[in-house]
Amino acid sequence: MTHGPSDLPFSRLGARLHPPAIAALMNTALADPGMLSLAAGFTDTATLPAEAVAAAVAELAARGGPPEFLQYGANRGREGLRRLLAACTAVLDGLPAGAIDPERTLIGNGSQQLLHLAVAVLADPGDILLVERPTYFVFMEMLGGLGVEPVGLPAAADGSLDLDACAALIADLGASPRRARVKALYLMSYFGNPSGLSRTETEKTALAQMLARAGLVVPVLEDAAYRDLGFERPWPARSVLALEAFDAFPRLYLGTLTKPFATGLKIGYAHASDAAWFDRMCWLKGHEDFGTANFNQAILERIIETQQLERHIAMLRARYAAKMRALDAALERGGLREAGWSWSRPEGGLYLWLRAPDGVDTDGEGPFWRACMREHVLYVPGGLCLPAPVDRRFVRLSYGVLADDALAEAAARFCRAAKSMTAG
Numbered sequence: 001m002t003h004g005p006s007d008l009p010f011s012r013l014g015a016r017l018h019p020p021a022i023a024a025l026m027n028t029a030l031a032d033p034g035m036l037s038l039a040a041g042f043t044d045t046a047t048l049p050a051e052a053v054a055a056a057v058a059e060l061a062a063r064g065g066p067p068e069f070l071q072y073g074a075n076r077g078r079e080g081l082r083r084l085l086a087a088c089t090a091v092l093d094g095l096p097a098g099a100i101d102p103e104r105t106l107i108g109n110g111s112q113q114l115l116h117l118a119v120a121v122l123a124d125p126g127d128i129l130l131v132e133r134p135t136y137f138v139f140m141e142m143l144g145g146l147g148v149e150p151v152g153l154p155a156a157a158d159g160s161l162d163l164d165a166c167a168a169l170i171a172d173l174g175a176s177p178r179r180a181r182v183k184a185l186y187l188m189s190y191f192g193n194p195s196g197l198s199r200t201e202t203e204k205t206a207l208a209q210m211l212a213r214a215g216l217v218v219p220v221l222e223d224a225a226y227r228d229l230g231f232e233r234p235w236p237a238r239s240v241l242a243l244e245a246f247d248a249f250p251r252l253y254l255g256t257l258t259k260p261f262a263t264g265l266k267i268g269y270a271h272a273s274d275a276a277w278f279d280r281m282c283w284l285k286g287h288e289d290f291g292t293a294n295f296n297q298a299i300l301e302r303i304i305e306t307q308q309l310e311r312h313i314a315m316l317r318a319r320y321a322a323k324m325r326a327l328d329a330a331l332e333r334g335g336l337r338e339a340g341w342s343w344s345r346p347e348g349g350l351y352l353w354l355r356a357p358d359g360v361d362t363d364g365e366g367p368f369w370r371a372c373m374r375e376h377v378l379y380v381p382g383g384l385c386l387p388a389p390v391d392r393r394f395v396r397l398s399y400g401v402l403a404d405d406a407l408a409e410a411a412a413r414f415c416r417a418a419k420s421m422t423a424g
């Protein structure tokens with residue numbers, strides 16, 4: 001078998017593709033058994049719900065009758081699970097029962113697949129998507145593969161949207177020939193990846209009003225992957241499905257059962273307000289796989305019906321709060337703030353977003369990266385999460401997967417590497 005350059009005549013899509021940064025990070029971790037990874041967004045292995053899943057499988061097996069859950073399922077996903085998920089989101093948004101239509105709910109192989117379907121049916125190469133700064137780096141890589149340009153909404157120093165700068169950017173776009181190229185807005189409003197920040201209803205409403213004023217009533221994707229993982233409380237803002245200011249916008253709300261339950265079951269979902277957008281996503285899914293694993297959906301249907309999802313989430317919220325505090329405290333103990341780094345403590349999610357002192361370049365392969373490699377600790381370079389203009393002063397650290405003692409050790413290594421940059 002040969003590897004390396006190929007002279008196959010790839011499509012424009014095929015030719016644009018690069019190995020995903022996340023795969024390279026994971027390979028780096030796997031190639032060095034001594035490496036501690038604060039990079040990958042994996043979840044806490046120790047609390048994966050093995051018993052609940054085993055009980056659900058046993059219950060399915062004991063039902064009698066044909067094991068329909070081992071047969072192909074519907075392209076859109078299991079009706080029962082769609083109904084349960086639509087009801088759960090309605091409760092979170094304070095909407096009346098039945099306000100979210102299970103017939104406009106699509107179940108995917110993770111919300112990642114649904115993000116891809118949603119963008120692929122909207123945007124052509126050369127088109128523009130508005131995103132936050134920073135944003136989910138796998139989403140940005142996906143945009144790169146599709147040839148779509150991410151344009152970042154300006155952020156204030158505390159991470160909130162800089163509403164004046166956003167208004168200027170949106171008004172300029174609305175008045176420029178690029179206006180027709182703006183195909184959607186991608187928002188991560190709940191304990192975002194990597195910022196850990198959430199958006200208020202005021203911020204979201206102001207954004208909708210600016211877009212409307214600029215004549216950019218474009219589709220909105222609201223990615224709520226971490227909505228369930230608020231430490232002390234759920235984030236109080238309602239989603240774009242429930243906010244009046246978004247009524248005129250086609251909306252897609254994306255949720256997942258991976259982060260709050262089991263990543264290995266890889267089930268995500270989307271609720272769409274727009275029938276034509278939804279239909280096209282379903283048709284494209286029909287081309288890709290004509291349905292997400294029916295068995296995995298049946299397990300999760302059972303888990304939700306028996307209130308085990310709620311119980312698991314309650315446990316996880318406390319668990320991630322403790323892990324965040326452990327990583328944060330270890331970084332403080334290691335003297336990272338004295339070395340000029342800054343960060344704030346998130347109220348939920350899986351990540352710390354750190355700013356390095358000026359002069360430290362966190363890019364992969366730079367001196368700081370190499371210092372971390374020597375210490376056997378891995379991080380996500382913040383530049384991956386930032387649309388242009390490039391800013392290489394940031395780092396994403398995840399406290400999701402490492403056990404408590406490994407988290408403390410990884411933090412100590414990270415601090416040594418950081419201090420080696422400023423020493424002498």
Ligand SMILES: Cc1ncc(COP(=O)(O)O)c(C=O)c1O
Binds near residue numbers: 258259263266
């Ligand atoms: C912000 C965000 N959205 C979506 C996803 C995709 O998650 P999944 O495909 O597991 O549902 C992730 C995964 O890390 C994420 O961080």
